[in-house]
Amino acid sequence: MEKYNHQKIEEKWQKYWEEHPELYCADDKSELEKQYILDMFPYPSGNGLHIGHVEGYTATDIISRYWRLNGKNVLHPQGWDAFGLPAENYAIKTKIHPSITTQKAIVNFKKQMKMMGFSYDWSREVNSSDSDYYKWTQWFFLLLYKNGLAYKKKGKVNWCESCKTVLANEQAEGGICERCKNPVEQKDLEQWFFKITDFIEDNGQTSGLISGLDKIDWPESTKMAQKNWIGRSEGAEIEFKITNYELRIKVYTTRVDTIFGCTYCVVAPEHELIKNLKFKIKNFDEVNNYIKEAKKKTDLQRMESKEKTGVKLEGVEAVNPFNNEIIPVFVADYVLGHYGTGAVMAVPAHDERDFEFAKKYDLDIREVIKSVDNKSFIEKEAFINDGILINSDEYNDLTSAKAREKLTQWLEEKKIGQKTTNYKLRDWLVSRQRYWGAPIPIIYCEKCGEVPVLEKDLPVELPTDVDFMPTGESPLAKSKKFQNVKCPKCGLPAKREADTMDTFVCSSWYYLRYVDPKNKEEFASKEMIKKWLPVDLYVGGAEHTVLHLLYARFFTKVLHKFGYIDFDEPFTKLRHQGTILAEDGRKMSKSFGNVVNPDDVVKQYGADVLRMFEMFMGPLEDIKPWNTKGIIGIVRFLEKVWKLKLRIINYKLLITNDKIEKLLHQTIKKVSEDIEALKFNTAISALMVLVNEIEKQNQLSITNYELLLKLLAPFAPHLVEELWLQLGNKESIFKQVWPKYDSELIKDETINLIIQINGKMRDVINVAVDISEEEAKKIALESEKIKRWLENKKVAKIIFAKGKLVNIVANL
């Protein structure tokens, strides 16, 4: 018998599959039940596919193959998230146009995916940098624009000096640029935003970004991360009068119940009150200096030192509306300008930050909430929990919750405040001063102002003749041909918007395009949307928890609201593949020199081995370290399967082997259930148990061997195709039907009945599976071992768990 030669076999079958697209292409016309299995489309980097891609893509490939064998009409596409900063940065370094490097990377990625045997429907391939694709990205921009959901606004935005562009908040987490890891600065710039905040709560018939999470099957951690990022908080806005003046300070608080403990107010450095009260502030120079210094700080610097600083606004005083007390006002950068009202009422006794500030500047600390157990540590720290009100006039003795309700009611009656909900989530900044992205389809006319490009004029093509070196100016502004156009409204000379869109805009809708990728009239036809969407299973890395996954949900909700689609959550079920660490336990990184390259592993062991090894390492979602030594286990397993052929005998000559039959059917059940639950590691171990058992027999029927091959097919497609052919079959194994187990056959006739004494196992007796309670107890007590254990003991009671055990409770 020929040796198992993975290189030869894998090459052969990859060629065969290429020639037989009907084996894996989704069928738009089929009446069969659909399954849409989606991977997060990769950014085609020059480094090629890495081991982490292989993990997620293998999981979806197994599922896709499994559902096809189960008679489902499976849509399993792949494409390229091709725009973006890395390609452009690389282009800047090498002076090669990003379209060329990207195209090269795509060719390599695709080759590697085929090398892995992934069964993608390549007829639906999309590339976000193709004008056929970004035409629709621009169309979505216009849809948002026309509905008031895309707008231009001047304000403080994140600026990355190294990437020379603005960034969305989600891409500047922790004050660091998501791409280049340099600190982000704040700049005052006019930029384009998408109104994602309109969709936080339910919007008409469309579920909101918060409540929509309740109806989808996503990892709890991902849902929580999104909720935290949205950061909903309920509180109240309250107006504080300023003495001897008409202006008022509006503050936001979630703790109205602590208002009798408010001993000062604080406004953020950028608060307009300071400008408006310039003439009243006696120490304006000092205040102004403080503001200038505060503005200079990056978010990162602000975070590094949480030391509270601030300056009192001399000559300005506020009045607490509840007790008419006159209190000082400070400017301090621990209050954020963009959140709430940009001003707070400070209650040092019950807020950590106010406490710190009050201690530093020696301000009054007044206790107004006592804990239920009456303990007070106010000398050392703030008491921030809810409790019972004290020192609060007629509100004394109320609980915090009740007090909030009553105090807010009073504010609303007096019209000096109201209940308010605030969110941390801000609108999505989508414009970028970079070249390699989809141009924003807006034209500026001196007469008509901001004018959207007409739909019939889409796409606005990205010019190829532009110097893409970044300067902070949008590179597109350098192309006269691109910029100088006629106004679509009045026909007079006008200028195009020169910014491009954030790549996350492109990836917010790509899963819609796969259902109808060639459509020239619409982003996808209603019919195809209805047929395929939403996505049944989405697998990708956890790093997209608040970026792509939030944006994609937002887009879906917009399309739902305007009647383009009839679902408002794009991904019914989501799973993240856990990071595969390097052998040394660190992250794989070029700089550590510990990167495992799939090409090398495939060359040495084969794609089937790599696929199965990654699935066998542990649960899909767990973080797992790579261990080259372990690969040999899978190699041995596949070689065993290969060699089993030698044991085949014609079934007519075979005396049926009940033990193998039974185990085989138990394995069918186990593998089917495990695949559906994405528990590939235990599915593989079940296959190993089966093969180990078959090996112990010296003969194997063709039928049983074929069943084994079918079970293994989703995991090791190349090997099984070859063995299937060698058995004399003419058609691909993937035209077969997934085996069904015989529920009668897998039933056990006898079981090992566990006999416990006080919960500890003392004997095991083989009995009929349906043994009665009476009989079981009798057998248990008759056991010699048990008798010995029960000497000098009294049996108090006997527990019987049907089909499992007998537990004798005994004492002295």
Place this chain on the structure above:
RNA sequence: GCCCGGGUGGUGAAAUGGUAUACACGAGAGACUUAAAAUCUCUUGGGGGAAACUCCGUGCGGGUUCAAGUCCCGCCCCGGGCACCA
């Protein structure tokens, strides 16, 4: 600090409240071989014992239960997310 996960052999890991450690790696012993590799067989949680057998054992301390890796309470440690959001 807050919010999620998670802690089981030498290692990756299994286990609807019911035999803890399946499967795999590694290690040890043996078979085959002049030898090695490969392959095959056996052993492999720890302690005690010649053995039969027995005691201990799922991060720590309590609890619920006939029975806890699994459920509850309080800690410790590790990983991840958010972080001056009032």
